[in-house]
Amino acid sequence: MKKTTEQKLPGRRPETDCSSKRRISLLVIFAVLACLGGIISVMKGSVAIPLEEILAVFRGESIGTHQQILMNIRLPRTLVAALVGINLALSGAILQAIMKNPLADPHIIGISSGAGLAGIVVMLLLPEYSWLITPVAFVGAMGAAMLIYILAWKNGIRPIRIILAGVAVSAFFGAGISAMMIFYSDRVHSALMWMVGGLSARSWPHVELLWPYTLAGGFLAILAARHLNILQLGDELARGLGLSVEKTRLLLTAVAALLAASAVSVVGLLGFVGLIVPHAARLLIGSDYRYLLPASALLGAAVVTFSDTFARTAFAPVELPVGIIMAVLGAPFFLFLLRKEL
């Protein structure tokens, strides 16, 4: 972070700090990136659709194959990408504050292992019920999160116990996943795609499943921004400032779990977004959650839409799972940010 110069301007309102101007311009940049990611994702693919034609379709002036591709394939997929990015990034940002741990992400509360095992059981044991994957994975994710919370409960919740219980439960479920893959190694291809997370063939039903969580979760998260700021000060100071630490932590863990579970149940175990995006946003915009939450959400949407476009087009006609692209492009970028700031 750039150090603000020592200066005194009497009567200046805290909202008009010089750094807040910078943070608002960063938010605008992230918003532009997210929009750009969406537009490019809609334009590019095996068939390129120029911008004018997209606009024509939205005005209802164009019909034909392009309209079909746009409305039935590209647009819903792009929306799923954006919503998944928002949900995972918000979830990670919330968890990093309530666990007071920079490594906290949706994995830590069991979301990934729960959804992973549930999804794989359906895929490998009951392939004829593959339409059940999303709801079952959602139940698995929330079930694992609840299990970890119950296991970690002992006169209240301490982050370190959640993290350790999370590691144990994830290892346990992970063993289940590995066992399934070995027993049914002939059917393992779809399971592998699920494990890295991909967006292929995601369409309107998935959008309909995701957006209520994005809306409600996003609303609650923004509402809780001040509480998250206080939680970052540690339990002791937070309690002294009048925050009900246990209650807030429970409520916000639930919000984070729902956000991540909805995303993971739709696209599989897209791990990277929930961990790295909030960190990148924090390095760029600071740790004030009133800015960090919207920044994470916008950056999450931008990262997933861009990565998915790249995953679809770079090696066409082969389509890579977006999870691979994100890790390959995102990890070095994140390391670059880290080196620059520390």
Added chain:
Amino acid sequence: MALTVEKLGVSIAHKVILHDLSVKFPSGKRTAVIGPNGAGKSTLLRTAAGLNSNYCGTVRLGGTDIRTISRRAMAKKLAILPQGATVPADTTVRQLVDYGRFPYRSWFRPGNAQKDREAVEWAMGVTKVEQFANRQVQTLSGGERQRAFLAMALAQQPEFLLLDEPTTYLDIAHQLEVMEIVTHIKEQYGMTVVMVLHDINHALQYADEIAVLTDHKVIAQGAPRDILTVDMLAKVFHVKADIFTNSQGAAVLSPVELVR
């Protein structure tokens, strides 16, 4: 309005920390809690502030059992500054002080912006941190940082201020600075101050009351000159001390050696 503790018992991991402890922190005064390391001074302070709910006995804030006071209502009446508080790396002083207004805001009500601003400015003025309002807390020296945290506690506009070793790790100038601020807020605003102190001479000079905590209880309480005697130091700290009178005519205790 006083802060009273009646028959307090606290055990942590089956170890008795405080037992049958009663003490009254009178309003409008500075009370210093002294005692050897591990005597439970911090635990007493945390429990009295409502940070520790695992205790038996009663803590009353102006006659009301603190178990019946909501956390938020409590934070408007009483502020506590624990030891070793940390903040995220990029938090500025103004932001930190503004967190002190948290109890006055709720999920949907952003609070009274005008009042909040005034309280923050006032707190920064009293603690003389305005000149680094926009600096990051982490870049400040120990003394400046302690004053910034003090400003956060003051922004809560409490009637009671509880300080856990507020001068530890500070150089002598910053120690006196913190003590002067404490005296100022007590005299100007009638705030009740309870502070854990290790420096016996600070307690002599800056406290109106002394409470001596040892063997799980408060064994003596009263005016500094009556309590902080050569005998008391020998009994509680096992230290032989000489007593002098300084240029201001105040008593100064000087530890000489350990007594076995």
